[in-house]
Amino acid sequence: MNTGSVVFEHVSKRFAGFTALPDLSLTVEPGTLVTLLGPSGCGKTTTLRLLAGLEHPTSGRILIGGKDVTHLPANERDVAMVFQSYALFPHMTALDNIMYGLLSSGINKREAQDRARNGLKLVGLEHQGARLPSELSGGQQQRIAVARALVLEPQVLLLDEPLSNLDERLRRRVRTDIRDLQQRLGFTAVYVTHDQEEALAVSDKIIVMKEGDIAQQGAPESLYLTPNSVFIADFMGEANILPCEVEQVEGSEALVRLGSQRYRVRHTAAKTGSAQLSVRPQFITLCQQNGGALRGEVTHSTWLGDHIEYEVATELGSLFIVDAQMEQQHPLATPVAIDFKPQGLALIAG
Incomplete structure (x- = not known):
């Protein structure tokens, strides 16, 4: 699977009267799952939107797979996004939802069907392709959303609070599915959440953000057992x-x-x-x-x-x-x- 690194070089983002990111530098190694974690308003979602091309930085550079994408539109960045709301078309079957992005990118229908069926297999839903989203559980809908993103074979998969609409037991199961899939396929992923337990469960590295800056970053065990501040100690459990x-x-x-x-x-x-x-x-x-x-x-x-x-x-x-x-x-x-x-x-x- 195509996979790439992510680099932010002194990236800032200012809105009218408000600085969301003063000066952010970070690196995501290829084939790793890195979680941006922090309380509401810390800048994690802004960082993800900048990476996706939904926002553009005020200053600094963003690189994906070594390529400068700072000023490229979202459709030229070779990333795919999984939203917290699933964003599935209710009138389309699971298979058609997965095919949609492939067809929109110009791939012929037969190849799109083959790749979509393979996407269903990847997430363990090969027998659910004919069902509508309303006929699927919340966890199944989220797995369809993940499959739809993965079949595009992006360099980087972006996940924006992907489990927030699921109940606690289902969150545990789906986060395990996502982690197992990432490790099996080896794709690069940037995952945003405010849930510390979720971050500990899925991540190779966690970046804890506070007021637009990185408060601490490292392996989950390191952040939990060796916090560098009262904020990290209290926030990480x-x-x-x-x-x-x-x-x-x-x-x-x-x-x-x-x-x-x-x-x-x-x-x-x-x-x-x-x-x-x-x-x-x-x-x-x-x-x-x-x-x-x-x-x-x-x-x-x-x-x-x-x-x-x-x-x-x-x-x-x-x-x-x-x-x-x-x-x-x-x-x-x-x-x-x-x-x-x-x-x-x-x-x-x-």
Whole structure:
């Protein structure tokens, strides 16, 4: 499959009285799925629209497969887009929807039919070609939209919040389908979402955006376990931010005192002295009262079937804890001791 890289070189985009992207530079390697992640208004959708040719930059360059496409219209960019609304024609069958873009590009009907049928096979819907969109589930409609884009054999596939209209269980299944398809075919994809779990599940690399800039980028595990700021720690899932003391720095690890205990933790740019620690709630344990790094008292407890969520008041502040131990639920006002698993701790800059 035809696949290409994406490069933004100092791209800015200004609207009347508003700068959406002040100075954006990023690279998407060929054959990778890169997710643009961030809250509403962070610039991720503007970035995707610039790449698609639906908007044009105020300054800077955009390259696809090494070719400067900055001023090219959308139909000359060799990209295809999957929209959150599916954008299927309701009066056309699934097969005809997939064929539409091929016929519009001048391909003869027989070849368009063959490629469309192959597209149906790619997404596991080879027996659904005669159905109308109204006769398909939401997940099937989204897979038809993906097939319609893929049969055009673009250098880059763009996905704009593709799962936002699906329920939670269906989102998990379709995101797995998209990821498996991308890895099997090896195409380049740029994926936009505001859902952190979705980004962690599908991405080779995540680019977290904030106010038009890149806050942090890297592999999903790296961003989750080694956030470089309070914003990233809090945005990439739940995190407790606690004060700590850095006693020693050795390479990529630091010796940190938290409460009465010391831990070796990851960091991006640590210095000795007072610091802040990101603590993931599922890496906090409740233990016997005579152990642990901190003492606390349960102020809130919620049983959720496969885990229990606690809020515990401590001398360092309130802690949110996700406990997979289901045999015993600690009632309100119970005194507890708290300990931390080092793999869930990371020093952050601020």
